[in-house]
Every structure is written in structure tokens, then in C-alpha cells.
Amino acid sequence: MSLALRAGVLFSVIAGTLAACSPTLDWRQARPEGSGVTMLFPCRPAHVERSVRVGSDTLVMHLHSCSAGGATFSLAVADAGQADRVAPLLTALRELAVVNIGGIVSAAASAPSARTTPDARAGRVRIDGRLPDGRVVVEHAAFFSRGVTLLQATILAIDRPVTAETVGTFFDAVRTQ
Secondary structure, X not given: OOHHHHHHHHHHHHHHHHHHHOOOOOOEEEOOOOOOEEEEEOXXXXXXXXXXXXXXXXXXXXXXXXXXXXXXXXEEEEEOOOHHHHHHHHHHHHHHXXXXXXXXXXXXXXXXXXXXXXXXXXXXXXXXXXXXXXXXXXXXEEEEEEOOEEEEEEEEEEOOOOOHHHHHHHHHOOEEO
């Protein structure tokens, strides 16, 4: 075996060993711009901005998201503009999440953290659905607000379960600043 081939094999073994030792979910603290929230992401979130139809409104949505361990983790942030629009928009965001995956709400819990604006429509849900191609999708989502800022934290997993520990780590770490 040539020296170059041995070096290549050794490099492959070392790289494979290091990859096996690296965590699938590399939790890190993030402060997504404009959110007023500190939270943990299992990967480095990227930021995109797009207009989204929510109920009868079109909102500019700031999405901070990344994928790790077979799931997508995100925080969506939008400005409701006025306090009287927060409650109906939270309801519309929740309904949109269910419709987007053709799902049903299979579990519900309280909002993810203290210091959010109190609202009966805030809270966490688990949505079980199917994509148009038949694949199973599970979405864990929390809907809450901070003043007139709407927030939706989401874990979306397709054809793969997400552990209760992962769900807890992601949502329990959400803190408003």
C-alpha cells in the first residue's frame, strides 16, 4: 500500500471517528434579530424575510431557521402593528400551521416562557399531518407575542420522530429579553 493511500485511509478513519463523536444537535444560544427572544438552536440559524398571507393580512415574516438531526428548527417573527390585531393573528398563525401540513392538533400546552404578553391564544401544540406525497410530518409549534410582535417557534420533522428531550430543550429555553 502506498504512503498516499495509507494516509488517505488514516484520514478517513480519523474523520469518521470525529464525526461519530460530534453531536447531531449542537445546541447554541441565539438572539434572533428583532425577536426580543433568547433561545437555543441545535444548529446555526439562517435568516430569510418573506411576505406571508396570515388570515386576511399579509405580514412581513422574519424566519430564523436551521436543520439538524432530521428536523427543521425555526423562529418566525412578525409585527402585528397594533395590539388589537395580536390575538386574531395568533389564531390565524395556529390555523395556518395546521392547514399547511394537512394535520390535526394532537396535543396542546401552555406558552413557552414567562414575560410574554398574556393571551389565551398563545401556547404550544403538536400537529400530526401528511404531506401531499403521503409522508408523515409532525410539527411542534409555540405561538406567543411580546407586545405587538408575533412569534412562532417550530420544530418540523418529516418521516422521523423528534425526541421529547429535543422538544423540551428547544421550547423550554425560550426567554424574552
